[in-house]
Amino acid sequence: MIDSGSRFGVRGAARLSLNASTGAIAASLLFVATSQAAFAQVGTDPSLTPNVETASKKVAEENPDDIIVSGLRSAIAASITEKRLSNQIVESISSEDIGKLPDNSIADSIARLPGVTAQRVDGRSQAVSIRGFGPDFSTTLLNGREQTTVGDNRGVEYDQFPSELISQVVIYKTPSAALVGAGMSGTVDLRTIRPLEYGKQAIAVNARGEWLSLGALNSGSKDTGYRVSGLYVDQFMDNTLGIAVGIAHMESPTQIERFNAWGYPNYDATNIIIGGAKPYVTSTELKRTGVVGTLEYTPNDNFTTVGDVYWSKFDDSQILRGIEFPLQWSSASLAPGYTAAGGRITSGTFNGVKGVVRNDANARDATNLALGWNAKFQKDGWMAFTDVSYSHVTRNDTILESYSGTGPAGSGPYDSLGFTTNSNSTTSFNPSINYADANLIKLTSPQGWGSDVIPGGQVGYVNYPTIDDELFAWRTGFERDLNMGFLKSVSFGFNYADRTKSLTQDEYFLGLKNGALSQPIPTGSLLAPTELAFLGVPGMVSYDPIALVNGGTYNLVRNPNADVLTKGWSVSEQVMTGYLQFNIDSQIGANTLTGNVGVQVINTNQRSNGEAASGTPAFTSNNVTGGAEYTYALPSLNLALRTPEQFVARFGLSKQMARARLDQMRASINFSYNPALAGSTDPEFSPWGGSGGNPALRPWIANAVDVSFEKYFGPVAYVAVAGFYKNLDTYIYDQQVLYNFTGFPVSSGPAPVLNVGYVTIPTNGNGGEMYGVEFSGTLPFNKFASALDGFGLLGNFSITESNIQPDPNNPKSPIPGLSKYVGNATLYFEKQGFQARVSVSYRSEFLGEVAGFGNARTFRTVDPETLVDAQIGYEFQAGSKFAGLSILLQGQNLSNEPFVTYQAGDTTQVIDNQNFGRRFLFGIGYKFGMNK
Template sequence: MSLFKPSLLTLAMVAASTSMYGYAAEAEEGTTADESIEVLKVTGIRRSLQESQSLKMSSSSIVEAISAEDIGKLPDVSIAESLARLPGVSAQRLDGRANVISIRGMGPDFTTATLNGREQASVNDNRGVEFDQYPSELLNRVVVYKTPDASVMAQAIGGTVDMQTISPLAHGEQTFAIGLRGEMNDLGALNSGSDDTGYRGSISYIDQFADDTIGIALGYARMVSPNQEERWQAWGYPENDAGDSVLGGAKPFVRSSELERDGVLAVFEYAPNDFYHTTVDLYYSKFTDDQRLRGIEIPAAWGANGGVEATNTEDGLVTEGIIRGAEVVVRNDVNKRDAESLSVGWNNKFFLNDNWSVEADVALSKAERTDIGMESYSGTGRGTGVGAVDDLGFAYNGSGGYNFTHNLDYSDPNVIKLGDPLGWGSPLGANTQDGFINKPEIEDELKSFRLSAEYVFDDGAFRSIEFGVNRTDRDKTKLDKGYYLTLKGYDGTDPNYVMTVPDQYLLSPTSLDFFGMGDVLSYDSLAFYNDGNYTETDVANVDLSRATNSWGVYEEISTAYIMANIESELFDLPLTGNFGIQAVHTDQTSDGTVATVENGEVVVTPRTAGDDYLEWLPSVNLGLEVAEGQMLRFAAARTLTRARMDKMNANVNFSYNENPNDGVNWSGGAGNPELRPWLARQYDLSYENYFSDQGYFAIAVFYKDLENYVYDQQSAFDFSTILPQNPGDNPIGIVTQPQNGDGGYVQGIEASFSLDFGFFADALTGFGTVMSGSYNDSEVKETPDSDPTTLPGLSEKTFNATVYYENSGFEARVSSRYRSDFLGEVTAISLTRQNVNIKAETVVDAQVGYDFSESGIDALYGLSVLFQVNNLTNEPFTSYTGEDARHVRDYQNYGRNYMLGANYKF
């Protein structure tokens, strides 16, 4: 019986760089040392493409893969950017860099990330992993599993992204690799004290000892990356008396940031005999993002003293006009994030005999994050109607918001002074919010233990049967603190009190010429705060909703599974695959706060609540080799994605109405610690044609039948459970909280194509292309009669294309990725998260390089140089409100990043 297999070359490539125990570990079987040695001669782009293709061929699931071109060298500068080039995968940019991904139209909440098969803790408020936390230089391969099998513990409705480190024993030789690149942003240093240059470097060491029974891999990567941004941001677009949309207000600014990241990898592998194999791996990342933001806020239709005078209107939008009597707020803000991630795993395999093997795996993943989000305000007076005002002309520029003209000098420290120019808050009396600072902290810890066994049959239709148990405990907490800031020199009695910025904090003015407002006053607001110049008032003491922003969510997940692996024939054609089932029991609890207002003060009491449930998740994956090199795959599964952790909190805030119109005395808002996961039945069908070691065509269709979806709904709530001493005559009230409602479907089609033009003629050797595209559609409704819900992260269309040349040491590549409009999650006021419409974008990257190993110069053997340009066409990131794309909410111009560097391996 001839089973579907890649060639010896491509099969060996998988074995040469396979992870310790990844999902596709079966690719190692049947590979000899001589084949591995031959494989190492294939390098660069073609190595990456061939290895990725061979894994796709040999996997029992429908997968996509990215493989390193060489040690410490993935195809792109970040994991997320590489992932975004795969069929059915798209990335959302954050501060100019790819950050989170969507798979098959399902947003980051529906994607699970693993490292060497183990689920990872995350530094954000929920479960979605921010992939820029992981240095690409320390990863060997990334695999996206679009269909699960019963042995995958971290499955998700969208898909599972498994990041894999290298196996030193499978690598098979001593290797030492160094990489260094300089980096520059072409917007220049937009803020005083910022830098437009940076660097990234890495070092890796792989070796084997004791007759190749012990292997080690060590790696360190450091990045200091500059990022600059010109941002135009709008408050909104209300209607004027004529029924036309008009600018409600604006907050344009420039942002300069420096991202520092240190990553460490250590792998120890020991295989003393045919009976025992053990691997210990450690991965650590430290991440600091320091951002300085300087700009202005301009009240327009909302807040301008003289209102907005429209001078031109086009298709219902005021495109030109004058803001009369504008009181402008000058902002000097800081966003700083410190995050750490640690992942440690210990895997043990016991090969008892030719039929039985046992595997035990224990792992720990931890993540911690601390943010500082500081706002510092200055203007011409304290409170509205006090200081100097300005008449600002504005004109719609057609793409990135509005351009302005002005009269005042907003960089003059004798005109612009510290205070509360618009009376945004009164923590210590009228107009006493001179700034604000958010200090959220996140801690996430995930521990797991897995014990499984496999029995291999000597013959028959079943190759083997696997079964096992897995236990995962996850504890995630958020402490969300925020403080009003009031100048210490202000006691609330002098309504005209403002402060001139002390000279020691003044910086060179910041230019806002990109939208016509000239220079603005700039100062080191964080140093001013750290020196104790503000009085802090805890917002949780006066704001009911803020008192219920902190929470803890705890999960104990027990999974048992059994899976049969098939190796048979159907109609005399080779048939492979698996079918199995998981039983998943979840016990979830949350610690939160019950908050209400009594006598003008927020009163809080602790609350703990939760639930437990059992779900059955069957799955089947089948592959039929319909002709040589051609595979028809079918998969079906019931999949589960756990709810957002910020929705599962036990917090409740409420109020009491003595004389309600509807007879309900109690009302409020709450999280839902009893929230069930998203569930779906999904079906996949694909055809794959592999016509060479580096050439294939694939087309796939999928349908995800969502059994439920999570909506914010009003529901009855028994207030006697949180107020047992004083529930009143009718303890049943109404709260708005997330609930599992009706579902719907997500469906789509994907096509991908990879071709080395040397397949047709020797003269074209080295030229090639990789292309993919997808179309997604969805309909999800809260009730059968409601309007469809827009799914976050779903782009109707995506398209990726790479054209490359690699020959005789020379390498050149241009890559582009397109995604159509989608609903994305962004940061809003007080570091909260908000869904907004994001415009379609096409991001283009390019690189050229030369490998001196092909030059014939022995002294330069192992040295390669590389020049890269990210965001070659300077594609902006644009979001908008409502259905009119001219209602620009956010227009972000990042510029281009240039990188020049070298890699050396011996």
């Protein structure tokens, strides 16, 4: 190990030196990348990784004639040094300067690392996949501590965290015994600044304005936004007390043109046809305020204590306006004279179309609080630390649908709707009705949906899901210097975590007052018509649906059906982790071998509460509980062999674990009872059945082998190839298993002879294999000619394969989040304050988790994506009267890449085509301070 246990905290090395005299890189390098190992964690064992100050000193010793730089090249230099010194296989990005990550969002920055991708949600990079595994297989930490999450499961939505307040993001691709809370695909650790280790006073303020190329698509929406931030770092009492305080606020809009298809049924023996469509324009506005604070006290060389607080308020409002056209899957009929090509009806006219004019709205209000306190004492070869943390998330959503049309179901007027398949496999329309006429379009139920609950049908629907997630953790650990041959030290410790997360569903059908089947839209709620011209519809009636709900226009009728009751759940976990790790540091001839070997023992006690309900409407509801207790031992080995020629070879061997999704662990069950089978004694013909969750689920478990070969050419250039292989002992998929229905009520008929029956629930089954290779490196062009100083290229390329079959009962399909090919490249220039870069990111098709019917999560194939971003900027240098001032211009999604999903493995059967347009940002920043 390379001095990794000497400090416990984050060294804010904002500058590293560059050596202009290092050797050339092979010209065959196609992709190069930035990746850096971790700052030593607060809240984890300090033997885990070396820190940036150690790396900086190492570079300075090796390169005494270096030129000092800052910004992007400094971040690259730090990343390379830390990668070289790390004992594990890690990737990371760090701030180019105080309060400035390389990208506009954390997820965008993470997605540029080798083997890492991000999925866009509503135009923002949000969910991250590591090495082909979806977000459920990774863990996210904040300053080394596991966090609660805003989403329904464990995966973190990274747009909750302001990039301005994060100093570094580290991804551990291999675990160690001392890394508590590790994921199976990787562990993401978000780091905030440590004021004493930053070592100087600094004040930084930044402001950015943004503009969207699509304009404001909905009445009352915005196509401009802004973000502002400020960060203050200082030291007092002879540099024994440090403070860091930051705040960031943003109001960021997104505009989306969205084509959505119901699906593509067979029209005849040779042709498919669109079953229905739902073209929308969507306008969102994200308002987020984040605050961080750190107080660090080091009265002497033996003792350090740090307190952290992170708080964020997240408000995301969304308006969706469009017309839902029921076509083949409705009473509408295709008129003669249509055209067909390639096994598809490509154009024609549907008669008798009853369009549903949709004015929908979604809103999310989420609050995130994370507190942590850490203390460390070291003396006479011993180090001891303790860490206490608390994390809490509350989330309240509104998911509102509001319907209008020409009249209630069964009455006209009807539309004769022309349609044409476009070159991108979407469909455009030519209506015969003016959907923008407020005298024609009324609040009503054009299709009669929900008529079993509301006579004549519902005129809308509203869902108020809430999430509450709370986590308390306490950890203590020790390290003892050994200096026994190849064993440098031993680390051991204990962690206890108690987490409870619950989801509550509150859903209502919307009906009109006094049983009315239709009524005019209140004039006070009418807005300017919305254009759907991108798909051929000139305009539609627009109004504020939330104002109608709050103003009492509707009757709210609670949804009494069993499926609503069984969506809710509460899951609790008490996890006790003990670990023992030996740290290795040995000379083998002229080479150095470092690493660690150890074992983690994890005991989990999990419980879930939920509802058991049946029927439409539900005739009964019982509280059900369940759970499991289990213990796993997770051994791990990490070795790094370094040669005098700057070669590094790494080897990792480990057993890895990822806990099941929380919604899979719910105890809730939607059951059925068939009185006709009450006398059966054969479980195959039991009167009982149903579906739900499984509170006794065990985690995903994998045996993993990792290797990496790296060649370094001084502090700013390297090439590397890494490979991994994971053999999953188990995989979780839905299966039919026997369930004990003892005590469940009978809806009607005689009592059953059997109290068992088959239910479909998530179950641990056979696993499979995942393996891949990753190429990465950096290439500064001054290695070829001094005239090219300042130019450089960085990037990566990865190939991942899998033979895992998520559901053995159905045809083989890829696991969620897996793109076989992923690549990133950035061409940059940075010198004398000028900076310019162009970045290209590519991922091949993958199975993505998206919002389906009723906002339920579903999986669809996502088309390959190539995203292009660019930025230019200038920072006034020392000696200028504007020193410390910087300006920046950014462009995102310059390739105007849509987000496209399709079904049945057929790229012509497009379900979603979402166009986000381009985003441009202009920013100014100012920093000042003094060395102490």
